[in-house]
Structures are given as structure tokens and as C-alpha cells.
Amino acid sequence: MTVLEWDPYDRNCPSRQVLDRVGDRWTVLVVGALAAGPMRFSELAERVDGVSQKMLTQTLRNLERDGLVTRTMYAQIPPRVEYELTDSGTTLQLPMKALEDWTKEHMRGIMAARYEYDLHKAELPKP
Amino acid sequence: MTVLEWDPYDRNCPSRQVLDRVGDRWTVLVVGALAAGPMRFSELAERVDGVSQKMLTQTLRNLERDGLVTRTMYAQIPPRVEYELTDSGTTLQLPMKALEDWTKEHMRGIMAARYEYDLHKAELPKP
DNA sequence: TATGCTACTCTCTTTTAGTAACCATTGACC
DNA sequence: GGTCAATGGTTACTAAAAGAGAGTAGCATA
Numbered sequence: 001m002t003v004l005e006w007d008p009y010d011r012n013c014p015s016r017q018v019l020d021r022v023g024d025r026w027t028v029l030v031v032g033a034l035a036a037g038p039m040r041f042s043e044l045a046e047r048v049d050g051v052s053q054k055m056l057t058q059t060l061r062n063l064e065r066d067g068l069v070t071r072t073m074y075a076q077i078p079p080r081v082e083y084e085l086t087d088s089g090t091t092l093q094l095p096m097k098a099l100e101d102w103t104k105e106h107m108r109g110i111m112a113a114r115y116e117y118d119l120h121k122a123e124l125p126k127p
Numbered sequence: 128m129t130v131l132e133w134d135p136y137d138r139n140c141p142s143r144q145v146l147d148r149v150g151d152r153w154t155v156l157v158v159g160a161l162a163a164g165p166m167r168f169s170e171l172a173e174r175v176d177g178v179s180q181k182m183l184t185q186t187l188r189n190l191e192r193d194g195l196v197t198r199t200m201y202a203q204i205p206p207r208v209e210y211e212l213t214d215s216g217t218t219l220q221l222p223m224k225a226l227e228d229w230t231k232e233h234m235r236g237i238m239a240a241r242y243e244y245d246l247h248k249a250e251l252p253k254p
Numbered sequence: 255t256a257t258g259c260t261a262c263t264c265t266c267t268t269t270t271a272g273t274a275a276c277c278a279t280t281g282a283c284c
Numbered sequence: 285g286g287t288c289a290a291t292g293g294t295t296a297c298t299a300a301a302a303g304a305g306a307g308t309a310g311c312a313t314a
Contacts, residue, residue, distance in 0.1 A: 006231040009156060011177030018237055019230045020152050028150045029136060041292055050138030052272060057293065067240025077280045078291040088236055095229045098222035103146045104133040109215055110145055113194025168261055179303055184262065204311045205260040 021066065026051055026059040028096050031085070034069065035093045038084040068092060148193065153178055153186045155223050158212070161196065162220045165211040195219060 006015040021027060026048065033039060033047045045056055060083055063069040068089035074080040085093065133142040148154060153175065160166060160174045172183055187210055190196040195216035201207040212220070 003228075003231045003234075006234050008227060008230060009160070009174055009176055014238065015230050015234050016177075018234060019155060019227065022226060022230060023150050023152055023155045025147050025150055028146060033136070042290095045292095047136055049136055050143075052274095053293070054273090054295095055271070058271095065241055065244040066237045067244075068237075073292095076291095078289090079279080079293090081292060088233060088240075091233070092229060095222060095225035098225050099149060100135060100146065102219060102222045103135060103142050103149060104130045106215060106218070107130075107133050107142050107145060110193045110195075111141065113215075114192055117192040117194075172261095179305095180262065181264095181304090182302070185302095200261095203260095204309090205258085206262085206310090208261065 018066070021062060022092065022096075024059070026055055027063065028099060030056070030059050030063065031068070031089065031092055031096050032100055034083060034085045034089070035097070038072075038082045041081050041083070044083065063089065145193070148189060149219065149223075151186070153182055154190065155226060157183070157186050157190065158195070158216065158219055158223050159227055161210060161212045161216070162224070165199075165209045168208050168210070171210065190216065 007013050008015045008019040010016065029048045029051070030044060033044055039047070041056070041060075044060075045051060045053065048056065051059075060069060060071065064071050067086055069083050069085055072082045072084070074082070134140050135142045135146040137143065156175045156178070157171060160171055166174070168183070168187075171187075172178060172180065175183065178186075187196060187198065191198050194213055196210050196212055199209045199211070201209070
């Protein structure tokens with residue numbers, strides 16, 4: 001099966017699930033954070049502000065399952081666990097960073113558009 | 128405020144919300160679909176397989192609010208509504224397509240990684 | 255009179271995310 | 285001996301979001 005045959009627009013294609021995953025809210029941030037190098041669980045939790053332990057664990061497990069990050073446990077007390085992007089995960093960095101950069105570059109325009117939209121819609125309340 | 132000052136890793140930064148939005152499951156597919164040109168609501172609903180009317184409406188409203196798509200209503204019976212990417216929305220196409228392409232290119236590897244992961248985890252059931 | 259078309263909108267149910275408390279392990283401290 | 289802290293989780297409960305399905309407007313055609 002070549003690349004051309006995967007179609008995320010088809011809800012039954014496995015690529016749909018994968019696209020859902022990589023386009024996930026926390027995945028983008030976790031992969032972005034790991035771009036800087038290996039990180040401990042607690043470092044990630046701090047860097048990705050607002051993520052709960054549960055969601056961070058879940059996101060990391062999914063990334064691990066998809067072969068995008070490795071999980072290395074050091075048998076110490078207290079325990080230490082490091083997460084690192086695999087080669088495959090590193091390639092994901094680029095599209096994710098592109099998304100992050102696009103967001104930063106278009107923030108002003110978006111905020112302005114929102115302001116205007118909300119202004120106009122406020123003029124048309126429901127009868 | 129320059130681009131450098133937006134930080135989506137901070138949960139209170141507005142760029143976080145915007146990144147959440149553009150990294151949204153349906154947004155990626157809707158923008159990808161609209162890349163082919165203007166489309167009617169029903170065409171989008173068909174192309175983006177599995178999206179509910181509710182979610183499609185919501186996604187389009189959000190994109191419209193952010194100034195990424197325009198909504199043109201033709202006063203006919205039955206009604207006709209066309210959605211089209213704005214210039215700003217067109218720039219979003221690139222990072223989204225990058226994500227879509229990455230997904231397609233890495234599908235095989237990911238499926239293989241999942242298979243192996245599930246195999247190993249099955250060997251370690253909870254006591 | 256009945257039916258169909260389109261682009262929604264509303265209500266209800268199910269799934270998912272978020273919150274907060276708890277766990278195991280060991281050393282330091284009182 | 286009991287308590288606390290640190291780390292990387294898990295579990296139970298609740299709030300929010302998504303999905304399913306029916307309903308709506310307004311006119312045209314059968």
C-alpha cells in the first residue's frame with residue numbers, strides 16, 4: 001500500500017485515527033516540548049502548562065505506542081523516567097513546529113477577526 | 128507584541144486557544160477539504176466523512192470567527208451556502224497539509240509500532 | 255395534500271477530559 | 285516509631301464536549 005492510498009477523509013481509514021492523534025491538543029505541545037531534548041515526566045508537566053498528570057500520562061503512552069517516543073525508567077528512589085523522541089518522532093517535529101509557528105504569526109490577525117466578528121454578531125441578537 | 132512573545136506552552140496565553148483550535152480534529156480536515164476550492168455545506172459534510180452536522184457547523188463558525196473562511200449565503204430555495212478559505216486561511220493550508228502528509232507517510236511505521244507495543248503489553252497482565 | 259431539498263438547530267445520550275485524592279518506595283527528620 | 289517529602293503514576297468522580305437523531309423554514313414539484 002503506497003502513501004497515496006491512505007485517506008484520512010474516510011472515517012474508516014486507520015490514517016484518520018492517527019491524524020486525530022497527532023492533531024491532538026496535548027500531543028502538539030508534548031512533541032514540541034520534547035523537541036528540546038529528553039525530558040522527565042515532571043519537567044514535561046511543568047513545561048506543558050495546564051496539562052493534568054492523567055492527560056500527560058495518556059498522551060505519552062499513546063506516543064510511545066505509536067513509536068514516537070521512548071520511555072526510559074531508571075530504578076532509583078525516588079523514581080526517574082525520561083521521555084525522548086524517536087527518529088520517527090523527530091520527523092513529526094517539523095509539521096508540528098510549522099503549526100506552532102503559523103499560530104504565533106497569525107495571532108494578531110485572528111484576535112482582530114474575532115473582535116470584529118463578535119462585534120457584528122452582537123448586533124444581531126435572536127428575535 | 129512580536130511573534131516571539133506568544134507562548135502556547137503557557138495556558139493563559141491566547142495563542143494556546145488558537146493552537147487548540149487549529150490542531151482540532153475536524154479543523155484539519157475541513158481546511159484540507161476547502162483547499163480544493165469553495166464548497167457548500169453539504170459537499171463538506173460528504174467529503175469530511177463522519178463529521179456530524181453539528182460539529183461541521185461549529186467548526187465552520189469558529190473558522191469564520193477567526194477570519195480563516197468566509198461564509199456566503201445565496202438567498203434561494205432551497206438555501207445554498209458556500210464556504211471558502213480567506214487569504215489567511217490559505218496560509219494555514221501548508222502546515223495542515225504537512226501534518227496530513229506526515230501521517231500518510233508514517234502510517235506503516237505507526238501501525239507496526241502499535242502492533243509490537245500491544246504484543247509486549249499483553250505479556251504483562253496485571254497480577 | 256404530500257414530499258423533498260438544504261442548512262442548520264435542538265434535545266438527549268454517550269464519550270472524553272478535568273479534578274482531586276490515593277498509591278508504592280525509600281530516606282530524612284522529629 | 286511515626287511523619288513527611290519526592291516521583292510517576294492510577295483511580296474514582298464530575299464537568300464538559302462530542303455524537304445521534306429528530307425537528308424547522310420556505311418554497312417547488314408530484
